[in-house]
Amino acid sequence: MNREEDDVPELIESENPIPIQDTFKRELKLNPVPVTIITGYLGSGKTTLINRLLTENHGKKIAVILNEFGESSGIDKSLTGNDTEGDLFEEWLELKNGCLCCSMKDPGIKAIENLMKKRGKFDYILLETTGLADPGPIASMFWLDSELGSDIYLDGILTMVDSKNGFKYLRENQNNKNVINEFTRQIALADRIVLNKLDLIDETSLEELKSKILDINSVAPIYQTSNAVVPIDFFLDQNCFSEGKKLEPQPISSHLNDSLVETIYFTIDPPLTINISKLDHWLQIVLWEKNPKALKLMISKNYDHNKFISSIEKISKDENNFMSILRLKGLVCQSGVESDKKIVIQGVYEIFDKHVGGSWGLEDRTSRMVVIGHNLELNLLKNSFYEYCVEKY
DSSP, X not given: OOHHHHSOOOOOOOSSOOOHHHHHHHHTOOOOEEEEEEEEOTTSSHHHHHHHHHHSOOSOOEEEEESOOOTTSOOOOOEEEEEEETTEEEEEEEOTTSOEEEEESSTTHHHHHHHGGGTTSOSXXXXXXXXXXXXXXXXXXXXXXXXXXXXXXXXXEEEEEEGGGHHHHHTTTTTSTTOOOHHHHHHHTOSEEEEEOGGGSOHHHHHHHHHXXXXXXXXXXXXXXXXXXXXXXXXXSOOTTSTTSOOOOOOOOSSOOOOSOEEEEEEEOTTOOBOHHHHHHHHHIIIIIOOHHHHHHHXXXXXXXXXXXXXXXXXOOOGGGOOEEEEEEEEEEBOSTTTTEEEEEEEETTEEEEEEEEXXXXXXXXEEEEEXXXXXXXXXXXXXXXXXXXXXX
């Protein structure tokens, strides 16, 4: 036996050692958790839908953030713990089907941050808003909070609609032509819409309600049901804020649209491409200035960007003619060396996010823009976008 072969080999210190804890962290790195916001007026069926998710065996681990545990929620309160942090009080339930449920006084970003402390126990987050809540500010926080963005992402906004009372809600504040009520905002901001309680409305009234909803938001798929029976894959794992979803509005009736809010859709056909730096400026004018006169200046052949910036504050502002953008979505083909990469645009009110998506590959490279809002002019939006953002070769 050769003793040299049996000797313990000499350990040589690495010049660039990898800390054990760093290796451990990499192995445990978790994928970002998708968040779905569920909104809808009182009586729309939100509670019924959530109860189904928390009690049925669907094989998914969902964390649901509720406004509060109601007496009629039907949820078995097997409390596993209470946490108190300042004015934020929460109750936690671990349910038999693997779901996690919590109730908080402030069901917003702070609630999600606290929930992420229990990460690993759930694969999805469902965030319930109050009946009269506007989901827009919550949605926009996903782009404003950079630290939170690494752990979660906004998967979509689901709006539940009480079909029986839908017309009544649409008519609220209708006398004021510049006031968009909360129900209309919930429809406009939705990525998925559920028309619930079909058993309480006749077919003719249902079609009229659906037509009105499409006038407001013609890009959100609509599911019709009773008793909040909705397939889970209709609103979970939809990636509504990614490039994977084509922006194709649904056909709407030819009747006169008398809604305060409408959907505008336009395209720029290939081989035309978009100048991304100019796109940023166009988005700022549309979402921040909201003044049609500013867009008209951009169409001018003698447009001078520096002069425009210096004179923008001098443009007269007529509140009755202002645009009010609730939702904006875009998928554009950029110019330059990165032209094979999609540019995805998402906007809620004055906040917008723009990021690089996947490759176009063999897909149709038509640039598409969807704008949902009040006082919109299709020709003005499209022409200003074309004249200012499209590369001219």
